Amino acid sequence: MNERPLILITNDDGVWAKGINELTDALKGLGEVVVFAPDGPRSGMSSAITSAIPIKYALLKKEDGLTVYSCTGTPVDCVKLAINEVLHREPDLLVSGINHGTNVAICVNYSGTMGAAIEGCIFNVPSIGVSLTDHSADADFSESCRLAYELSEIVLKNSLPPGTYLNLNVPNIPNVKGMKVCHQADGRWVNEYMCSTNASGEPVYWLTGSFENADPGNQKNDTWALDEGYASLVPCKIDVTDYNYMDQLQSLIGK
């Protein structure tokens, strides 16, 4: 085929965020880019879908090689609606991000950025989530754009195994050493709530907390790579079956 690759870009910080706009500028050279992203912040939406109410979308911009839409749904809704109803062909690549904030370890589970990448993978579109370890609205995305471009080029050329997507996290430093392939660090969030009082005097709970790494010295996990000045790159699977435990479980339940 002679067509340029079709690249679908989305995120969970919303279509106006700096991260998605810098990513879009960075990837325009690689193909025809369609941005289809939430109309506002959808952080922490994981793979949530909207089914009780309808969603809609709007065209924001159309220029040579770039079309931008906003959508009232979640990141996963954006991917579903774009592929089902809006795009004129299957994308060759989906990139979600660049997220304002880290998505390593178990955060892949809560992240709307990664929810969108998972959804792309379910559609058999090679998919990458990209996050920067800086939450601020005016974060410096230059290194993460450089690595997102490099990785996108590799994935466009080599594709990915069916059912596998990528989680790229970039440290907020001037000269990132490169990408290091890692596994997801083991650990969990602790002390997750700050209690305060609402205007009626009732206790209310704000999500906060800190990440407790269960395996801090492991040189193959994503938190270690970031600490060492590398971008962490974790290949992830949509099939979550624990194949190793199937036989033992069958013997426990009998039959």
Place this chain on the structure above:
Amino acid sequence: MNERPLILITNDDGVWAKGINELTDALKGLGEVVVFAPDGPRSGMSSAITSAIPIKYALLKKEDGLTVYSCTGTPVDCVKLAINEVLHREPDLLVSGINHGTNVAICVNYSGTMGAAIEGCIFNVPSIGVSLTDHSADADFSESCRLAYELSEIVLKNSLPPGTYLNLNVPNIPNVKGMKVCHQADGRWVNEYMCSTNASGEPVYWLTGSFENADPGNQKNDTWALDEGYASLVPCKIDVTDYNYMDQLQSLIGK
């Protein structure tokens, strides 16, 4: 210890749903039960978390061996808030459900029922999600309660490997043949939107669609088990790393 096991029950259909109430009645004999569930429907919320606004909870009922709370958050928020702030000790078991509707194959990714089970697993609480293949509000939960009880008893006795949770789906038939350990079926949803018009004349999109099974004949997958009259039981992992692809990916990116 001489204490009775502490069982945390939650769901995504909300604290008033028939499924969670029948499950609660069924499990009361196994230990001290705390229900901590959303105050209304939260279907399709996956592992979404609430961080931009605070959440709160309310005590609905307290009687011998049973306490019931409602919470304004998502299923994952419920698990987090209960364990961080409300329960007086770590639960020995978490059961999420019984969901009104199937959660097999890739639905584990979108389901709030399974989001809560994943969250329990992240807290190292042995966790089970239970779903019935019937969406109706007045579904018959007798067989799914029987199997949820049987499985809960087994898990309380044997625990689960760290990082592994269970996804039980029960067919809506009178005499389920028993539980069959399965892997997640491969496949995806297709034709996912119905377009209609809102009051302003704009097109809006309602999520719908049908599941396209990529591996229908496979006697080890969960959709097959349900079709054959078994309850499907899939052990799942919170670590989604694709370990088999790490070396190949490292060679693609060089270094």
